[in-house]
Amino acid sequence: xxxxxxxxxxxxxxxAKKVKDEIKAEVAGLIDNxxxxxHLVAIIVGEDPASETYVASKxxxxxxxxxxxxxxxxxxxxxxxxxxxxxxxxxxxxxxDGLIVQLPLxxxxxxxxxxxxxxxxxxxxxxxxxxxGKMVIGQPSFISATPAGVMELLKRYxxxxxxxxxxxxxxxxxxGSPLSILMSKKTNPGxxxxxxxxxxxxxxxxxxxxxxxxxxxIGSPQFVKADMVKDGAVVIDVGIHRIxxxxxxxxxxxxxxxxxxxxxxxxxxxxxxxxxxxMTIAMLLNNTLLSFKKKHNI
Ligand code: GUN
Numbered sequence: 628x629x630x631x632x633x634x635x636x637x638x639x640x641x642x643a644k645k646v647k648d649e650i651k652a653e654v655a656g657l658i659d660n661x662x663x664x665x666h667l668v669a670i671i672v673g674e675d676p677a678s679e680t681y682v683a684s685k686x687x688x689x690x691x692x693x694x695x696x697x698x699x700x701x702x703x704x705x706x707x708x709x710x711x712x713x714x715x716x717x718x719x720x721x722x723x724d725g726l727i728v729q730l731p732l733x734x735x736x737x738x739x740x741x742x743x744x745x746x747x748x749x750x751x752x753x754x755x756x757x758x759x760g761k762m763v764i765g766q767p768s769f770i771s772a773t774p775a776g777v778m779e780l781l782k783r784y785x786x787x788x789x790x791x792x793x794x795x796x797x798x799x800x801x802x803g804s805p806l807s808i809l810m811s812k813k814t815n816p817g818x819x820x821x822x823x824x825x826x827x828x829x830x831x832x833x834x835x836x837x838x839x840x841x842x843x844x845i846g847s848p849q850f851v852k853a854d855m856v857k858d859g860a861v862v863i864d865v866g867i868h869r870i871x872x873x874x875x876x877x878x879x880x881x882x883x884x885x886x887x888x889x890x891x892x893x894x895x896x897x898x899x900x901x902x903x904x905x906m907t908i909a910m911l912l913n914n915t916l917l918s919f920k921k922k923h924n925i
Contacts, residue, residue, distance in 0.1 A: 632859070634890050635784070637897045639776075642783050643905035647692050650912050654693040657925070665919035666695040667725040667751065667912070668717055672710060672736065673703035678729045685727075688908045694915055707736045711744050718746035724922060725751035725915035748921070751914035754801070763808055769914045774805040776906025777842065777863055781816040786840070786861055786895060793819040794838035796831075796851070796883070802844040802865050810840070831855070843883040851884040853892050862893040865903050 658664055667689050669682045682698055689696035699713060710728075717726050726749045732738055742750075747757040753771035761768030770778075781788060793810045797803035803823060811821045824834055835841055835855040843851050844865035856862060866883030882899030890896050897903050919925075 632894075634893055635895045636890070637780055637784055637863075637895055637902055639780060639897060639902040639905045642780055643776075643909040645783075646779065646906070646909040646913060647688065650694075650909070650916055651692040653916060657919070657923075658693065663722070663919075663923075664693060664695050665724045665915050666697070666722055667727070667915045668697045668699060668723050669727050669729055670699045670701065670710070670713065671729045672701045672705050673733050675731065678731070682729055685908055685911060689912060689915070692912055694912055703733050705733075705736075707740065710736060710741060714741070714744045718744075718749065723749065724918040725749055725911075727752045727911070749918060751911060751918055753805075753914065759800075759805070762805060765812055765814075769917070770809070770910075771801060771805055772907045772910040772914065773802050773865060773903065774809055775910040775913070776903055777806060777865065778809055778816055779906060779910065780863070780897065780903065781840075781861075784895060786816065788816040788840060789818040791819045791839035792822070792837055793840040793842065794822045794824060794835055795842045795844065796824050796835070797844035797846065797865075798823050798825045799844060799846075803842075806842055806844070810842075845883050847883060848881050849883070849885040851889060853885070853888040856889050856892050858892050859894045860892065861895040862889055862897070863903065864897050864899050867899055867904060 654665060669685055671678055671682050686696040686698055717723050726745055728741055742754045743756060745755055747755045750758050751769055753769035758768040762770055795803050795807045807821050807823045810817055810819045822834060824831055832855045836857050838857060838860055840861045841856060842863045846866060848868040848870050862884055864882035864884040868881050869878045870881055872879040880900050886898060
């Protein structure tokens with residue numbers, strides 16, 4: 628008899644809640660033993676509405692687990708020098724465990740210079756070259772939140788990755804590149820054979836069709852269709868886009884994957900919204916807790 632094929636929709640919202648509940652319990656325990664709490668600072672420059680929404684969500688989530696959260700808001704005209712000075716103060720402030728500078732920054736500010744100015748021990752975004760370098764050579768470091776969230780979903784759903792062919796669509800510094808490294812490491816999840824595809828890849832479909840695990844971080848709405856996916860593949864969608872739709876709001880949120888089409892073939896798939904997205908904030912809070920524990924030798 629043929630085995631019935633099922634598709635599991637990965638519930639990122641549920642896993643993110645579990646991670647946050649675990650953080651909340653741990654923070655409560657730490658406060659019992661110590662009158663300090665972990666403290667996360669977010670710097671935002673300018674008035675990008677998406678950035679303001681992200682930062683507000685981070686602040687709300689931090690407070691919900693007992694992590695102190697502060698947001699430093701600066702006008703778009705803020706000079707690079709002023710921003711670097713603020714970072715210097717935060718770097719040496721013993722009461723602050725984590726610092727993120729929300730991206731994108733206004734064009735007159737050099738992003739790399741800003742990231743390199745953050746104390747790597749407080750770089751809970753995991754963007755500083757020291758943290759990226761440590762991740763590459765397998766040393767403990769802050770892993771940026773979205774890649775860490777994807778790895779956590781694979782772990783909690785006990786998805787086998789060892790020896791599998793993982794194809795990563797996209798080579799960004801924030802998602803595609805770190806995930807390609809993490810999936811190739813001698814870890815679990817990990818130990819996969821990894822191929823990275825990008826805008827110059829020739830015959831993309833022939834490669835994506837070989838993927839046991841397909842990670843989509845290409846930045847193009849509903850780009851991945853069923854004919855690009857092998858039967859039974861694990862499909863992870865990191866994209867998030869607003870597209871016009873006949874809804875009350877006039878739009879809907881979709882990922883890089885055409886979910887209705889691809890979910891017919893996948894063994895596991897992350898939806899958008901409710902897949903990888905909620906994990907990002909949970910893992911940022913986890914990094915803040917790790918930073919606090921490291922400072923206190925816990
Ligand atoms: N902008 C979009 N995603 C991120 C993120 O993860 N961290 C920061 N600092 N800015 C972002």
